[in-house]
Amino acid sequence: MKMISELAEEALEKIWVFQEDHPEDPLSPEIESFDPEVIKELDDLKFIQKEEGGFKLTSEGLEEAKNVIRRHRLAEKLLHDILGLSGEDMETAACNFEHIMEGGVEESICNLLSHPDKCPHGKPIPPCDCRTHGGHGHGHGRRQCDCTAGVKTIIDKTVLPLNKMAKGQTGEIVYIKSSKRDNLQKILAMGVLPGRKIEIIQTYPSHVFQMEHTQMAVDSDIAGSIYVGSTN
Amino acid sequence: MGNKTIKSWFRGFKSDSNDSKTRNLQENSEKSKSKLKKLVLVGNPNVGKSLLFNKLTGSYVTVSNYPGTTVSIDSGKCNISGENYEIIDSPGMYSLSSITEEERISKLILLEDEPDILLHVVDAKNMERMLPLTLQLIEAKLPVVLVLNMMDEAENAGIKIDTSQLEKKLNIPVVSTAATTGQGIAQLNQKIAEYQIKDGLNVKYDEKIESAVQKISDLLQGEYPVSPRSLSLLLLQEDSDVQKLIKEKEGSNYSFIDNLLNETLSQFKQPLNYLIKMKLQKEATRLVSEVSEDIGEIKIGFREKLSRAMINPLTGIPILLAVLYFGLYRFVGGFAAGDMVDFIETEIFGEWALPLVEGFVTSSIPYEALQSLIIGDYGIFTLGITYAIAIILPIVGAFFLVFSILEDSGYLPRLALLLDRLFKKIGLSGRAIIPMVLGVGCGSMATMTTRTLETKRERNIATLLLALAIPCSAQLGVIFAVLATSSSALWLWVIVILFNYIIIGFAASKILPGSNPTFYMELPPLRVPKLSNVLRKTYTRLIWYFKELFPLFIAISVLIWGLELTGILDFIIGALNPVLSAIGLPVETAQTFILGFFRRDYGAAGLFEIQDALTGVQLLVAAVVLTLFVPCVAQFVVMIKERGKKVALAMGAFVLVYAFLVGFLLNLILSTLGVVL
Numbered sequence: 006m007k008m009i010s011e012l013a014e015e016a017l018e019k020i021w022v023f024q025e026d027h028p029e030d031p032l033s034p035e036i037e038s039f040d041p042e043v044i045k046e047l048d049d050l051k052f053i054q055k056e057e058g059g060f061k062l063t064s065e066g067l068e069e070a071k072n073v074i075r076r077h078r079l080a081e082k083l084l085h086d087i088l089g090l091s092g093e094d095m096e097t098a099a100c101n102f103e104h105i106m107e108g109g110v111e112e113s114i115c116n117l118l119s120h121p122d123k124c125p126h127g128k129p130i131p132p133c134d135c136r137t138h139g140g141h142g143h144g145h146g147r148r149q150c151d152c153t154a155g156v157k158t159i160i161d162k163t164v165l166p167l168n169k170m171a172k173g174q175t176g177e178i179v180y181i182k183s184s185k186r187d188n189l190q191k192i193l194a195m196g197v198l199p200g201r202k203i204e205i206i207q208t209y210p211s212h213v214f215q216m217e218h219t220q221m222a223v224d225s226d227i228a229g230s231i232y233v234g235s236t237n
Numbered sequence: 238m239g240n241k242t243i244k245s246w247f248r249g250f251k252s253d254s255n256d257s258k259t260r261n262l263q264e265n266s267e268k269s270k271s272k273l274k275k276l277v278l279v280g281n282p283n284v285g286k287s288l289l290f291n292k293l294t295g296s297y298v299t300v301s302n303y304p305g306t307t308v309s310i311d312s313g314k315c316n317i318s319g320e321n322y323e324i325i326d327s328p329g330m331y332s333l334s335s336i337t338e339e340e341r342i343s344k345l346i347l348l349e350d351e352p353d354i355l356l357h358v359v360d361a362k363n364m365e366r367m368l369p370l371t372l373q374l375i376e377a378k379l380p381v382v383l384v385l386n387m388m389d390e391a392e393n394a395g396i397k398i399d400t401s402q403l404e405k406k407l408n409i410p411v412v413s414t415a416a417t418t419g420q421g422i423a424q425l426n427q428k429i430a431e432y433q434i435k436d437g438l439n440v441k442y443d444e445k446i447e448s449a450v451q452k453i454s455d456l457l458q459g460e461y462p463v464s465p466r467s468l469s470l471l472l473l474q475e476d477s478d479v480q481k482l483i484k485e486k487e488g489s490n491y492s493f494i495d496n497l498l499n500e501t502l503s504q505f506k507q508p509l510n511y512l513i514k515m516k517l518q519k520e521a522t523r524l525v526s527e528v529s530e531d532i533g534e535i536k537i538g539f540r541e542k543l544s545r546a547m548i549n550p551l552t553g554i555p556i557l558l559a560v561l562y563f564g565l566y567r568f569v570g571g572f573a574a575g576d577m578v579d580f581i582e583t584e585i586f587g588e589w590a591l592p593l594v595e596g597f598v599t600s601s602i603p604y605e606a607l608q609s610l611i612i613g614d615y616g617i618f619t620l621g622i623t624y625a626i627a628i629i630l631p632i633v634g635a636f637f638l639v640f641s642i643l644e645d646s647g648y649l650p651r652l653a654l655l656l657d658r659l660f661k662k663i664g665l666s667g668r669a670i671i672p673m674v675l676g677v678g679c680g681s682m683a684t685m686t687t688r689t690l691e692t693k694r695e696r697n698i699a700t701l702l703l704a705l706a707i708p709c710s711a712q713l714g715v716i717f718a719v720l721a722t723s724s725s726a727l728w729l730w731v732i733v734i735l736f737n738y739i740i741i742g743f744a745a746s747k748i749l750p751g752s753n754p755t756f757y758m759e760l761p762p763l764r765v766p767k768l769s770n771v772l773r774k775t776y777t778r779l780i781w782y783f784k785e786l787f788p789l790f791i792a793i794s795v796l797i798w799g800l801e802l803t804g805i806l807d808f809i810i811g812a813l814n815p816v817l818s819a820i821g822l823p824v825e826t827a828q829t830f831i832l833g834f835f836r837r838d839y840g841a842a843g844l845f846e847i848q849d850a851l852t853g854v855q856l857l858v859a860a861v862v863l864t865l866f867v868p869c870v871a872q873f874v875v876m877i878k879e880r881g882k883k884v885a886l887a888m889g890a891f892v893l894v895y896a897f898l899v900g901f902l903l904n905l906i907l908s909t910l911g912v913v914l
């Protein structure tokens with residue numbers, strides 16, 4: 006693995022974001038505004054290439070930027086979903102966090118969050134490698150995910166949104182998370198709260214679960230806001 | 238809603254009302270001084286509030302096994318140990334932060350009405366989930382008595398609760414009851430008679446919240462029926478009703494509160510309703526663990542298996558079809574609209590009652606015009622009484638019976654979850670199934686029940702569909718009977734109506750702004766319907782139905798009689814004729830549509846009477862147009878009340894035009910294809 010400074014990583018992030026917003030523009034004017042030292046580092050690492058009219062990411066640079074972005078957005082997601090941070094706090098913490106996420110940690114977090122595809126801002130999170138080799142992506146159940154042995158132990162403690170749980174699975178609600186205030190309100194009102202044990206009775210056409218002496222039916226939208234630490 | 242006062246909301250009306258808040262308040266305090274002591278029942282949906290209300294008052298309000306049965310306030314009187322009380326049943330609410338309109342009605346009772354005793358009814362087996370609301374009510378310094386209802390079910394589930402222990406811990410009266418059997422009602426009466434206000438258990442939140450509550454409470458100057466502490470907590474949870482109330486009462490002082498509020502809110506990373514609810518829940522869980530024991534295991538017995546079969550599409554859809562076939566087609570359509578109507582019409586009315594009345598009228602009333610008022614073609618007896626008793630009563634009665642059984646069994650919430658995905662396609666959530674099914678029984682009751690739907694958009698779509706494509710049971714029965722000879726006609730009718738239902742729902746969901754609703758519903762346990770409740774409910778609804786129907790129909794008879802006498806009727810029929818012939822119907826059907834304009838069930842009964850004069854295609858077209866045709870007057874009145882004049886009128890006009898348009902197209906297609914039914 007090439008060593009890369011934090012500043013350079015941040016620069017790659019900026020380029021990625023710029024390209025995300027301007028897909029038609031192969032050259033990133035952003036780069037011009039960087040510290041010459043950073044430009045030099047990126048150039049040395051062969052992450053950028055000088056072209057007529059500006060700089061362009063090489064395919065290696067693109068790959069590296071993708072990883073940095075992935076780590077940044079996973080970090081955001083983790084801080085937001087699990088620790089409940091948002092706004093500035095989340096951003097600063099994510100910026101520090103992203104640089105210390107080694108390969109394994111990153112995978113574990115991805116698993117813990119059950120392979121999110123969007124960051125809290127709604128920007129796409131580049132998929133993990135394991136997601137590209139089949140059986141993955143949207144809605145994959147955690148059982149199929151045995152990408153690497155190291156990850157596997159963590160998988161069994163995975164936190165899953167309720168709409169990804171299978172019939173018969175049991176678990177304990179760990180947190181409630183919803184971008185819609187209304188949904189949160191409904192879930193709280195029904196008394197679906199962290200600490201409650203649930204069992205999934207049915208998943209289609211609605212998600213039905215037993216919670217103590219009550220049965221509840223919710224649609225995928227609401228179920229997706231209820232995160233459950235499953236035990237089997 | 239703009240500047241509506243909270244009071245007008247609580248009354249359940251949306252229009253009129255510019256009445257000043259101060260007058261209301263005065264009225265209120267005068268009332269509480271001069272009037273009876275007021276008992277208010279509140280609590281989560283479907284915990285047995287209405288059943289308790291019935292037990293306490295001896296009267297009857299609807300009790301059904303699904304959340305959201307009661308959607309408005311009912312009040313009654315009762316006498317406990319020699320003292321008279323006014324007692325109020327309220328719609329169920331999950332928490333003080335209301336989501337749906339009927340929940341808000343209940344919250345506003347708490348914020349506006351000053352109950353002398355508040356009975357918080359909870360489901361004993363789910364006490365842990367419902368105690369947070371008790372704690373909130375105590376926090377509001379309301380005079381709470383906690384009623385642990387459904388004790389029978391809790392005991393069967395292996396739950397033991399030490400009531401007196403809980404009473405000590407909460408420091409408010411606690412009673413356990415089983416409203417179905419009447420167990421514990423005597424103790425409840427005693428607690429009510431002995432009631433004295435006490436300071437209940439106070440929940441302490443974390444310091445940041447507590448200091449914010451303190452600061453806000455200090456700023457509040459108005460007089461409120463609930464404690465400043467509780468108001469401050471609700472403000473912190475950004476409750477809009479409380480915000481409005483405080484804004485009104487505090488006047489210029491409000492800006493300080495608002496500033497303080499915003500400042501405080503910005504200090505919290507998580508929504509305060511979450512933090513507060515978590516704390517309340519923690520308290521509740523602690524209490525429950527201290528006073529109760531749950532030694533039962535959740536068993537999967539027959540009930541649970543049946544319940545699971547109902548919600549699994551593979552078995553659930555066949556079950557639904559069986560319910561529709563036997564409950565609706567065979568029982569309401571075949572037995573009631575066929576055999577019963579035949580019997581009453583030909584045997585009782587034809588053979589016996591009509592000749593008797595005719596003989597009496599012709600011999601005792603000398604004027605022909607007056608005779609025809611009673612026994613003429615549109616006479617009160619021939620038209621009104623015959624239609625009402627011989628045709629409408631058996632059909633509607635049968636439907637209400639079937640519907641009551643379904644309601645009490647707990648099937649409807651299961652149907653709701655089964656159909657949620659389909660309903661989402663037309664902008665509704667599965668919840669809407671309840672008003673829809675209720676709509677077959679009575680459109681006005683159903684339109685009122687749309688209150689249980691969350692968004693305005695959803696309520697509008699549901700109201701429109703109820704007005705347009707939900708046939709009433711009398712129509713349904715008559716249509717089953719009239720089209721019975723040709724199953725292809727019946728199927729075509731079903732397809733055309735369903736098609737329109739879907740198309741209009743789909744179009745409305747695309748046109749109306751806003752996003753699709755979400756679906757969440759508690760599934761009550763399946764219960765064996767109690768015969769006494771089923772019969773009482775059917776009876777009450779029938780009485781209600783006929784109270785609404787009889788005066789109107791006598792008025793219609795008189796009106797039409799008058800119109801006929803003056804020749805205006807011929808003029809109207811003449812004017813209708815081109816419209817009717819455009820949709821391929823003979824002039825005889827004019828009467829049906831004129832009647833149908835006032836009441837759907839009347840139109841249906843009219844169709845029943847003239848069926849022999851029509852061809853198969855004409856019957857089908859008439860049935861379709863009548864089904865889609867305007868909602869009845871009573872339903873229209875409720876539409877105005879719930880949705881406002883503008884919306885209701887627009888819907889009415891649309892439905893009228895649309896019904897004939899569909900009739901026209903249907904006739905065109907069938908006659909071009911040369912279909913014979």
Ligand SMILES: Nc1nc2c(ncn2[C@@H]2O[C@H](COP(=O)(O)OP(=O)(O)OP(=O)(O)O)[C@@H](O)[C@H]2O)c(=O)[nH]1
Nearest residue numbers: 283284285286287288301305306307329387415416
């Ligand atoms: N087993 C049992 N069932 C009960 C008891 N009390 C009520 N029920 C049943 O519970 C269901 C709900 O009763 P309701 O009185 O309609 O409940 P509610 O609280 O008024 O409901 P909403 O109006 O929807 O808020 C009905 O099927 C009742 O028969 C009880 O003590 N024991």
Ligand SMILES: [Mg+2]
Nearest residue numbers: 286287306307
């Ligand atoms: Mg009720």
Ligand SMILES: [Zn+2]
Nearest residue numbers: 081124125126
């Ligand atoms: Zn982001």
Ligand SMILES: [Zn+2]
Nearest residue numbers: 135136150152
């Ligand atoms: Zn994976």
